[in-house]
Amino acid sequence: MDFKEHLIESIGEKEAELLIASLSRPSEHAVLLNIEKISDEEFLKEFPQVKPHPYVKHAYIYDKSVYELGKHIYHELGFYYLQEPSAMVVSSLIDFQDDDYVLDMCAAPGGKAIQASFKMHGNGLIIANDLSFDRCGLLSNNVERLGLGNIIITNGNMTDTYQKPINAFDKIILDAPCSGSGMFRKHELMESEWSINKVKRFQAIQKDLILIAYKMLKPGGLLSYSTCSYSKEEDEDVISYLLDKTDAVIEEIKDIDAAYINPNCPIGIRLMPSHFQGEGQYICHIRKPGESKKNEYDHVNKFKDIIPFDYDVKKVNDYLFAIKNGKEIKGFNIYRYGIKVGEYKKDRFAYDLHYARSLSPEQFPSVDLSLEETKDYLFGNQINKSSNKKGFILLTYKNKAIDIAKTDGKVIKNYYPKGLRKKF
Numbered sequence: 305m306d307f308k309e310h311l312i313e314s315i316g317e318k319e320a321e322l323l324i325a326s327l328s329r330p331s332e333h334a335v336l337l338n339i340e341k342i343s344d345e346e347f348l349k350e351f352p353q354v355k356p357h358p359y360v361k362h363a364y365i366y367d368k369s370v371y372e373l374g375k376h377i378y379h380e381l382g383f384y385y386l387q388e389p390s391a392m393v394v395s396s397l398i399d400f401q402d403d404d405y406v407l408d409m410c411a412a413p414g415g416k417a418i419q420a421s422f423k424m425h426g427n428g429l430i431i432a433n434d435l436s437f438d439r440c441g442l443l444s445n446n447v448e449r450l451g452l453g454n455i456i457i458t459n460g461n462m463t464d465t466y467q468k469p470i471n472a473f474d475k476i477i478l479d480a481p482c483s484g485s486g487m488f489r490k491h492e493l494m495e496s497e498w499s500i501n502k503v504k505r506f507q508a509i510q511k512d513l514i515l516i517a518y519k520m521l522k523p524g525g526l527l528s529y530s531t532c533s534y535s536k537e538e539d540e541d542v543i544s545y546l547l548d549k550t551d552a553v554i555e556e557i558k559d560i561d562a563a564y565i566n567p568n569c570p571i572g573i574r575l576m577p578s579h580f581q582g583e584g585q586y587i588c589h590i591r592k593p594g595e596s597k598k599n600e601y602d603h604v605n606k607f608k609d610i611i612p613f614d615y616d617v618k619k620v621n622d623y624l625f626a627i628k629n630g631k632e633i634k635g636f637n638i639y640r641y642g643i644k645v646g647e648y649k650k651d652r653f654a655y656d657l658h659y660a661r662s663l664s665p666e667q668f669p670s671v672d673l674s675l676e677e678t679k680d681y682l683f684g685n686q687i688n689k690s691s692n693k694k695g696f697i698l699l700t701y702k703n704k705a706i707d708i709a710k711t712d713g714k715v716i717k718n719y720y721p722k723g724l725r726k727k728f
């Protein structure tokens with residue numbers, strides 16, 4: 305069976321034809337603002353030729369030939385996250401609350417978990433897990449750049465049930481690994497690698513993952529299942545399997561007028577380039593019946609000389625890590641326990657960029673730089689700038705964190721990580 309025949313089986317002939325025709329149109333790009341760092345007004349003033357995303361708050365669709373947002377200094381400073389327009393709808397549909405305990409099972413490079421963190425205003429707690437150690441690194445870089453303080457990154461295989469917590473999470477995001485047909489417009493190679501056997505291989509993993517997800521969900525909790533595949537086997541059929549095995553209930557997704565719902569199997573919604581200006585995305589919401597208790601979080605900080613907040617702070621070898629709301633994490637292999645605060649060196653403590661990015665000028669003595677000085681600093685230069693402060697300072701641009709550096713009151717030494725230094 306080839307991809308087209310399979311598509312007709314999944315969504316019917318008429319929709320399959322429309323979809324195939326849309327695959328020759330160019331892909332669209334979108335940006336999600338980190339509103340702790342930039343407001344919609346400020347963003348629109350700088351980039352007036354963007355269009356508001358029709359379904360995602362604080363998000364815009366932009367033309368890459370007009371704005372190279374990935375190369376802009378605002379990207380480096382964590383003012384926004386770039387994501388595909390359909391992918392960013394997934395977390396926008398979830399009613400995250402500030403005290404939620406959230407699990408993102410397949411999280412890297414982080415788009416869904418990052419939007420969850422924004423929507424929770426940096427509160428609650430998110431476990432963002434990925435099977436791939438390298439992709440945990442990408443996730444970690446994004447979390448650090450954006451200065452997020454409520455995400456614990458874990459590295460493991462979520463089909464492995466050893467010691468996994470049961471009935472634990474208010475919200476679970478399962479953005480499952482899949483055959484990726486929804487991304488054919490972006491990655492042509494994937495189309496030549498498509499096969500029905502690949503779809504079936506992924507379906508087996510998705511079935512395992514969704515059953516485990518459901519076990520870990522609190523009664524009353526919400527599971528968001530998504531894929532970027534058009535195959536019914538990986539989408540509606542996986543949900544039907546869960547419904548057969550458990551007491552799970554489907555929750556209707558409303559207010560997305562561009563959504564396509566399969567008339568022969570009306571479970572969940574599909575975004576498709578034939579109806580919406582993004583790539584393919586299947587999304588389904590599942591509720592576990594019942595009600596659950598509120599979350600309790602740990603706040604143990606024996607390192608108030610370094611980090612003077614009511615965070616949960618842990619020392620691992622010579623490193624300090626901090627999370628706004630901590631918890632004992634069982635059954636997960638921790639990659640990064642929240643914010644990396646820094647490292648004890650022989651006679652001093654060296655602050656990490658992640659800690660710097662999580663701070664505001666109210667929390668640390670700070671010096672604001674001009675645009676030229678900021679560019680100079682990000683390039684690796686020391687900055688000649690007098691101030692009445694001495695010692696460690698938070699450098700800011702437009703009052704948003706750049707890095708923690710040291711000054712003698714005249715010259716600011718450069719502490720920007722060597723691997724990140726570049727010209728803007």
Ligand SMILES: C[S@@+](CC[C@H](N)C(=O)[O-])C[C@H]1O[C@@H](n2cnc3c(N)ncnc32)[C@H](O)[C@@H]1O
Nearest residue numbers: 410411412413414415416435436461462479481
């Ligand atoms: C579709 S991508 C996730 C994209 C991510 N949610 C985002 O928004 O940026 C699927 C991810 O699942 C991970 N993965 C695959 N099998 C897994 C497993 N058994 N347990 C945990 N993660 C897995 C892959 O490494 C990949 O990063």
